[in-house]
Amino acid sequence: MMSRLGGIALYFGFVGAVIISQFLDVPRLDPNEPRRLLGLLVGTTVVFLFGLADDRWELKPGPQYLAQALAAAVGMAGLIFIEYVNNPLAGSPDARISFPWWLTIGVTLFWMMGMMQTVNWLDGLDGLAAGVTAIAALVLFVHSGFRLQPPQQSVSLLPLALAGACLGFLPFNFHPARVFMGGGAYVLGYALGALAIIGGAKVATVLLVMGIPILDVAVLIVWRRLRGGRVDMGDRHHLHFRLHDMGFSQRSVVFGYYVFSAAFGVLALLLPARQYKLLALAVLAVAALGIYVFTARRAAHQQAGPPPR
Secondary structure, eight states: OGGGTHHHHHHHHHHHHHHHHTTSOOOOOOTTHHHHHHHHHHHHHHHHHHHHHHHHHOOOHHHHHHHHHHHHHHHHHTTOOOOEEEOTTSSSTTOEEEOOHHHHHHHHHHHHHHHHHHHHHHTTSTTHHHHHHHHHHHHHHHIIIIISSSOOHHHHHHHHHHHHHHHHHHHHHSSSOSSOOTTHHHHHHHHHHHHHHHTTSOHHHHHHHTHHHHHHHHHHHHHHHHTTOOTTOOOSOSHHHHHHHTTOOHHHHHHHHHHHHHHHHHHHHHOOSHHHHHHHHHHHHHHHHHHHHHHHHHHHHHHHOSOOO
């Protein structure tokens, strides 16, 4: 069990860095930042404690989802919620689609729980979840600290803290791993989902960086439901497992994910218009689905064996 307690290092590394960042002399433009910071820290603590319990007792899906929803609710109490999305089809850069309160709650729950599940399922190969999360956090750091006008320097320190926790953990988690994050994957997913909202509601930026893992989760949920199975059932149908089973080494698969995530993260930072980001999301979706179909057919061919002579 001790090898699975990397979540402790991730939690204290992230929370400690966040607390230290509050003593730095940087401009703080958001009057609600203290409340959001409290919601982030308390919500992360809820997820951390639940992850420890899951590592110890292997909780059933019901308590898992309840704990995730509770953590998301704590975040919403700290003003961490999605109350609008930018309209990529409108000509004005200020065009938004606002949500009523009940849809705000639903969308935020869906986003936060989805991010926790995505990072948890991504934690299948050594170094994969920690590395991809670090890339996403660094993209959020650059976006909040340098791309937004005016720059949100104090907010940008939060994803930088998350990236630092991941990068500090990665040498122990990279293949061959000596320490595994276990329930710490939920901590990373919760923190990343919350920081995407806090950092200017740049959910689209995280969607680009995490596009392949998110699509992998969506496809598997639909596939498992169509087969009548449980959506939380563990198997080797995840894309990273398929690639590994095809003969790619763990490091090759992990570095491939890093390259895709970093490339689309750079696109998210450089593309000037929302329409281009929407197009990039579409390209990412098509590419990811193409890879998924290819690996599925390859796996089916390998299972069928060579044709009879």
